[in-house]
């Protein structure tokens with residue numbers, strides 16, 4: 331297991347991301363709501379750069395108790411989207427939001443003081 | 451650059467660099483040694499509206515030209531092409547749409563050619579057939595004269611301005627103004643001999659399109675005699691009354707592309723067009739593949755019950771369908787057994803043509819074909835380029851490609 335320096339935590343703002351390479355690994359590291367999340371940058375669809383696209387809140391359709399629709403709404407859960415064709419992944423788990431069995435490889439992120447490392 | 455995200459939030463992203471965006475595709479190209487495989491992409495696009503400043507002056511009719519130019523001038527409030535509602539970019543999730551204008555190119559050379567080389571090199575594509583984007587809606591234009599003028603101008607621009615700047619890497623199946631049967635024939639007779647013209651494209655997004663009408667027989671004959679292809683290119687039309695019940699773009703898109711090909715292929719086959727023009731290669735483009743077994747089953751079933759309605763047919767509809775050509779994208783790689791069955795039913799080894807549809811949102815990489823577990827090497831090579839090499843007479847770009855074409859029985863002198 332190799333540790334790769336990603337950056338200074340103080341310079342890694344909420345909403346930022348970095349892409350790092352460790353050998354064959356290509357890893358996207360996000361900072362979201364103070365936490366770090368790191369996933370393989372190879373999309374499970376056709377291999378696109380899964381971590382390099384838009385981050386956007388998950389969309390849900392809200393129903394009333396009588397099952398009538400209240401339309402589409404953004405939730406407070408965050409997704410990141412592969413820019414090639416739009417696979418949407420759950421920021422906190424790396425799972426595809428439509429099929430939770432599809433899951434990007436997750437990497438460990440460690441902080442030592444102000445330094446952020448990813449482990450591969 | 452920043453993109454609009456949820457609730458007005460802006461997300462910082464780099465400006466677009468196609469080579470960088472497709473770096474993982476380039477890795478697939480290297481890993482699979484695609485340089486040794488002739489890869490022909492029979493359906494790729496540019497955004498021709500970005501070139502309307504050059505295209506519209508090629509219009510013939512001075513009055514219509516003035517209308518079109520004025521509509522596009524600064525402050526002009528007209529529109530040249532019908533537009534249909536839709537969200538191909540998925541709210542910017544497919545970032546190459548909103549970032550497109552940020553990509554840098556050399557201003558001294560056609561931007562489309564430069565962008566084309568970037569993505570083709572990344573995907574390992576040797577040749578691509580350049581189709582327009584907005585002009586796929588030209589069949590919705592209420593004026594057949596304007597449809598003709600726009601197709602005419604585009605065909606001139608493609609053959610006189612665009613293709614000569616692509617180093618032979620791009621070819622075309624030119625736009626037919628199908629709403630104007632005489633104009634359609636005139637296009638074939640005028641542009642048919644031009645360099646880079648492999649065939650002809652009819653956009654199937656139209657309110658009405660009788661492919662069997664006697665008015666088109668001369669055109670089909672002219673194309674057949676030239677040894678060129680006739681391609682029907684599908685598209686979505688959310689505004690069409692058929693799709694007005696769809697309240698989500700996904701529904702209109704998923705059904706629309708397949709629907710128009712289902713409709714026109716059915717008319718083509720039932721009216722015995724394959725019997726009338728047996729040497730005319732017909733391509734059905736951008737509808738995926740899942741619809742084809744359905745149509746085969748439906749038509750074969752009814753053909754057995756109602757033969758008197760299609761007396762020109764000497765064989766089952768599915769047999770004619772197997773002899774036509776289909777572009778692969780967007781290939782529904784979901785149920786692998788169903789996909790394998792589809793390949794068998796359409797004789798994919800001889801009828802399927804790889805298409806990327808790049809840069810549109812649901813493009814497919816060559817690996818979608820190469821990695822299919824049920825294909826043998828001959829099928830892989832045929833689908834990715836061998837069959838298209840024979841259809842469009844595109845020469846191999848290196849010795850390894852030539853040897854592979856020979857090995858799999860596809861090589862023809864070009």
Ligand code: FES
Nearest residue numbers: 373375376378412
């Ligand atoms: S490669 Fe990521 S969505 Fe297709």
